[in-house]
Amino acid sequence: xxxxxxxxxxxxxxxxxxxxxxxxxxxxxxxxxxxxxxxxxxxxxxxxxxxxxxxxxxxxxxxxxxxxxxxxxxxxxxxxxxxxxxxxxxxxxxxxxxxxxxxxxxxxxxxxxxxxxxxxxxxxxxxxxxxxxxxxxxxxxxxxxxxxxxxxxxxxxxxxxxxxxxxxxxxxxxxxxxxxxxxxxxxxxxxxxxxxxxxxxxxxxxxxxxxxxxxxxxxxxxxxxxxxxxxxxxxxxxxxxxxxxxx
Numbered sequence: 001x002x003x004x005x006x007x008x009x010x011x012x013x014x015x016x017x018x019x020x021x022x023x024x025x026x027x028x029x030x031x032x033x034x035x036x037x038x039x040x041x042x043x044x045x046x047x048x049x050x051x052x053x054x055x056x057x058x059x060x061x062x063x064x065x066x067x068x069x070x071x072x073x074x075x076x077x078x079x080x081x082x083x084x085x086x087x088x089x090x091x092x093x094x095x096x097x098x099x100x101x102x103x104x105x106x107x108x109x110x111x112x113x114x115x116x117x118x119x120x121x122x123x124x125x126x127x128x129x130x131x132x133x134x135x136x137x138x139x140x141x142x143x144x145x146x147x148x149x150x151x152x153x154x155x156x157x158x159x160x161x162x163x164x165x166x167x168x169x170x171x172x173x174x175x176x177x178x179x180x181x182x183x184x185x186x187x188x189x190x191x192x193x194x195x196x197x198x199x200x201x202x203x204x205x206x207x208x209x210x211x212x213x214x215x216x217x218x219x220x221x222x223x224x225x226x227x228x229x230x231x232x233x234x235x236x237x238x239x240x241x242x243x244x245x246x247x
Contacts, residue, residue, distance in 0.1 A: 041058075041061075042058075042059055042074075042127065042149070042150045043057075043058045043060070044056070044057050044058070044150055044152060045058075047150070047151065047153060048152065048153040049117070049152060049154055050155055050158075051119045051154060051160065051234075052118065052119060052157050052160050053119055054116050054117065054118050055081075055119065055152060057074075057115045057116070057150070058112065059074070060112050061111035063134070064109065065136060065138070066107030066138065067107065067111065067134050067137055068136060069101070069102065069104060069134070070102055070132070070133070070135075071100070071101045071133050072132035072133065072145065073097060073098065073099055074098040074127060075130070076096055076117065076126075077096065077126070078096040079120065080119070080121045080125040081117040081125050081154070082117060083116075086116065090113065091113060091115060098115065100113055104137070107138075117152070119154040119155075121154060123154055124151055124153050125151065125152050125153075126149055126150075127151075127152065128147060129145075129148040132145030157233075157234070160232070160233040160234040160235075161206045161233050162232050162236045163206040164206075164209060164231060164232040165182040165204070165205050165230060166180075166203060166204055166205065166211075166230055167204065167205040168201065168202075169187075169200070169201070169202055169228070169240065170200070170201040171198055171199070171200055171242070172198070172200075173192075174189050174191045174192075174198075176188070177190075182205065186240075186241050186243075187243070188242070188243045188244075188245070189242060189244055189245070190247065191244060191245070192246075193221070193247045195246065196218050197217070197218065197219060198226060200215075200226070200228070202230075204230050206233065208233045209232050211229070211230055212229045213229075214226070215227070219246045221246050222245065222246060223244070223245055224244040224245075225242070226241065227240070227241055228241070
């Protein structure tokens, strides 16, 4: 009975020592990473951007020891912000997700990345930096960075043009039955039976406006409708239609 009690006590002491050792080792590892003072920051100079304008997002890494490499992801709402790619191999991606990865050849205590976005639609957009990993230069030990978030407000641009008209509309072959005027939106024309498609030249008054043409791939006999949509930088739009009669 006494022998069994001694064995039980010994086992208990071994378990306590093992747990204590595990705590010391774990604490050393955490303390080592904390001691290194790795810090990642996601900042924006102006936390608001107007539709059509560009905002610069800065990602900074600071460490009191040299880093070998850094890698992380940056997510955003692609309906509100559009990534503006530059000649930067460290930042790749689109459609709401960017991958940022850099290798420091000689090691570095600092890393800085600039990501530019254009405002597309009014509202609040959250950017999140996540899955951050850094590799130490000397030991090659890998540590993780905490998530970082920043919010950008996309607001109305009072300076954007509302001009959504065409200054010129040319058709080939044949011609419009009436001379083109910017404020007139409906036109007609007639083509011979061997014509399969109309070639259009649509020039907007505002060079920053976009033009979208919707027409049949192949003209059929009788009535065909071509729709031309002009969208101003502000989002205002105007639609022109051409009724094409094929003989």
